[in-house]
Amino acid sequence: MLCLCLVAFVLKREAHANILVVGSANIDTFLPVERLPAEGENLMVQGLPTDNVPGGKGCTQAIAAAKLHHGRVFFMGQFGYDGKVLIDTLLQSSVDCSLSNTHQDIPSGRGYVFLTSSGQVSAVVSGGSNQLGWKLWKYAWEQRQTNPSLLAQIFEQIRSTQCTCIMLQQEVPSHVNEIMAAFRQSHSVFLIQDAGGADREIPLHVLSSLDFIMPNESELDRLLKRYNVDMSSASVVDKARQLITLGAKHVIITQGSKGATSVSSSGEVLHQASLRTTQAVDETGAGDCFRAAFVSALLQRRSLQQCLQYGCAAGACAVETKGAVPSIPTRPAVEARLHELLKQPVGKSHDDTSNELNEPSSSPNDGETAHVLPTADPVAV
Numbered sequence: 001m002l003c004l005c006l007v008a009f010v011l012k013r014e015a016h017a018n019i020l021v022v023g024s025a026n027i028d029t030f031l032p033v034e035r036l037p038a039e040g041e042n043l044m045v046q047g048l049p050t051d052n053v054p055g056g057k058g059c060t061q062a063i064a065a066a067k068l069h070h071g072r073v074f075f076m077g078q079f080g081y082d083g084k085v086l087i088d089t090l091l092q093s094s095v096d097c098s099l100s101n102t103h104q105d106i107p108s109g110r111g112y113v114f115l116t117s118s119g120q121v122s123a124v125v126s127g128g129s130n131q132l133g134w135k136l137w138k139y140a141w142e143q144r145q146t147n148p149s150l151l152a153q154i155f156e157q158i159r160s161t162q163c164t165c166i167m168l169q170q171e172v173p174s175h176v177n178e179i180m181a182a183f184r185q186s187h188s189v190f191l192i193q194d195a196g197g198a199d200r201e202i203p204l205h206v207l208s209s210l211d212f213i214m215p216n217e218s219e220l221d222r223l224l225k226r227y228n229v230d231m232s233s234a235s236v237v238d239k240a241r242q243l244i245t246l247g248a249k250h251v252i253i254t255q256g257s258k259g260a261t262s263v264s265s266s267g268e269v270l271h272q273a274s275l276r277t278t279q280a281v282d283e284t285g286a287g288d289c290f291r292a293a294f295v296s297a298l299l300q301r302r303s304l305q306q307c308l309q310y311g312c313a314a315g316a317c318a319v320e321t322k323g324a325v326p327s328i329p330t331r332p333a334v335e336a337r338l339h340e341l342l343k344q345p346v347g348k349s350h351d352d353t354s355n356e357l358n359e360p361s362s363s364p365n366d367g368e369t370a371h372v373l374p375t376a377d378p379v380a381v
């Protein structure tokens, strides 16, 4: 009896584990276009732009985590003088922003999203406070040998969240992610890196400290190019394996309407087909919802296949509404989508266009828990 209570307590604690998102928040402007402009071309926006939409990869992932996960969610970021809309939106979603800062002398990050009539998106981002607001962190990182107390203070702030998982993106300076990788060296947390954001190399020592790296297909290509590897004609699985050769432990590739693929250093490859059932309106934020949902399932010790399913269910819901933050689904909506999937034959979806790995190599059973995974034990710091 005591043993059963203990197991129930541990499982409940993990389901309620805290998540810390360290990263960017942007105010987005949506520019509806018939197609993307060619190089050197001027293109007219179709109708009017939609302005002041909360977004940015960090902010969107934090709110998605708060909506989909049972534990507390913290956001550590840098807002500009115009960041009230972002702070209000995060707080309304019960994201704890007490470790974030507001800078009165710089603007917040801005995302300019080209949205085509088929729901596909491309964006350019102005970093603003996401780039310029981390000066103290830069100083702490540069002075870590001569004045380690500054870095120790940052570590203490991270510890105060009692997080079990830290989520990173590439929309803040690389020294921020370096600090989180250094934290991971001495703390038992999952470290998850979204490869979206700046086109830059992830230093190999950071890559090898991550528990999961999550690029989409184009980010996987450009990341490999940063390591001087050109594999443009190879399969995503082979590309992910190349990243593993470079030190990654686990690569999750989000593939839009093709679903998602997981490749781990143990050699295991899993694929989950997309769960989309309706026309995509806007893909903005779908990858962020996938990542937050994946992490929530991971912290509940779901099987890897189930983590992919939950992520794909969240991503499928997100493409049905415009905007990054506005499109984040509720937990019941994601669970309903998942329920639909479990009624389908394993690995298939209505619009499955994936070619290489339609069948997952392990069968997902509803309620199955098991086999999660990384090197870190998911014990709160």
Ligand code: RIB
Pocket: 026, 027, 028, 054, 055, 056, 057, 060, 110, 111, 112, 123, 125, 171, 284, 285, 287, 288, 324
């Ligand atoms: O991931 C979606 C986000 O990417 C958008 O909100 C935009 O700001 C860009 O950062």
